[in-house]
Each structure stands twice: as structure tokens, then as C-alpha cells.
Amino acid sequence: MLKTILIVIVLLVASVLIFAATKPDDFRVERSATIKAPPAKISALIDDFHQWALWSPWEKIDPTMKRTFSGPASGVGSAYAWTGDGKVGAGRMEIVEANASSNAPSKIRIKLDFIKPLEGHNMATYTLVPEGAATRVTWAMDGPRPYIAKLMSVFFSMDKMIGGEFEKGLADMKAVAEK
Numbered sequence: 001m002l003k004t005i006l007i008v009i010v011l012l013v014a015s016v017l018i019f020a021a022t023k024p025d026d027f028r029v030e031r032s033a034t035i036k037a038p039p040a041k042i043s044a045l046i047d048d049f050h051q052w053a054l055w056s057p058w059e060k061i062d063p064t065m066k067r068t069f070s071g072p073a074s075g076v077g078s079a080y081a082w083t084g085d086g087k088v089g090a091g092r093m094e095i096v097e098a099n100a101s102s103n104a105p106s107k108i109r110i111k112l113d114f115i116k117p118l119e120g121h122n123m124a125t126y127t128l129v130p131e132g133a134a135t136r137v138t139w140a141m142d143g144p145r146p147y148i149a150k151l152m153s154v155f156f157s158m159d160k161m162i163g164g165e166f167e168k169g170l171a172d173m174k175a176v177a178e179k
Helices: 002-021 039-046 049-054 057-061 147-153 158-177
Strands: 026-035 066-070 079-083 090-099 106-116 120-131 134-144
Touching: 002 147, 026 158, 039 049, 039 106, 039 120, 039 134, 039 158, 049 079, 049 158, 057 158, 134 158
Parallel strands: none
Antiparallel strands: 026 134, 066 079, 079 090, 090 106, 106 120, 120 134
16 A cells, blocks of 8 residues: 555656646746836836836835945946845846837846846846837746746746736836826
8 A cells, every 4th residue: 555655656746747847948927008108208217227116016025125226327237236035035137228219119128137035047028119198018027947947837827926016016117107
């Protein structure tokens, strides 16, 4: 009987490990919102890390978080590092692309390097598409999914873990931009 139970447990563990290996090598989380403001006003909230306290959901999670700004005040080369509690961890981000346009789609790309709680190297992309008097803002994060992340994705959804935070951030961005 004990031998049968052990065999079943080994088969279950092996099945989970094999299933994890079949998961995609990359992930993407994306949310969008329409904001009644011009792209330039919204872009200024994104490409200046000093403005993130107004709308970023992670800024509200740990008010004692230590922040360090470097590089130019905004735009390409602007960088922001943080160290906080277990929920926000530690890391650094840097704007690697920022092309603003008032009548055509524009994009801001940010390289994210997470140090804690888990190391990760991802890209966040904010796409702003004018729609009449409003702007459609899409916030996406892409990154590699190493095997340990594939294994975690069997039990936890990255989309569910951070998608809600993207929605909160976009709602707060909308409230600030529409003032």
C-alpha cells in the first residue's frame, strides 16, 4: 500500500514538472483604459518617475519605500530605483524609449530589473493612441519565463497577480489626467 502511494505521489510530481516545461518561454500582462486627456498630458505622467507617486499602485503599497532618481528628469535615460518591504521588494527601472506625439500613437518603454523578492528582467510598454478628445492607454509587461516561473505558473497566474494592479494604476492615472 505504501509503495502504491509513493508511486502515485512521484507520478503526480513528475506530471506537474513536465506540464510546467510545456508552458511558454515568455509572459505578457496587458490592460487598457481610455482617458479623456491628450497624449502629451498622459505621457508626462509616465516618462517622469517623479510623477509616479500620483498614480502607480506600487507607490501606495509601501509609503516608507526608499526611492532614488538618476539620469535626466524625464525621458530616455531617466532611472528610478526602489527598496521597500516584501510586497514591493527592490529593483530599478529605466526609460529606454519615449516618443511622444499629439496626433499619432506614441510609446514609452521601460526596462525593469527586479532584485527582490525574485530576480526578473522585464519590459513595460505604455502605448498611447489618440481617440478624438481622449487617449487609449495600454500598459503591458513582457518578459522571459524561466523554468521556475513556468513551475509557479502552474499554480499562480501572472495576469491575475499583477493585472489588477495595472487596472488600479490606469484608473488612478485617469483620475489625475482628467483633472
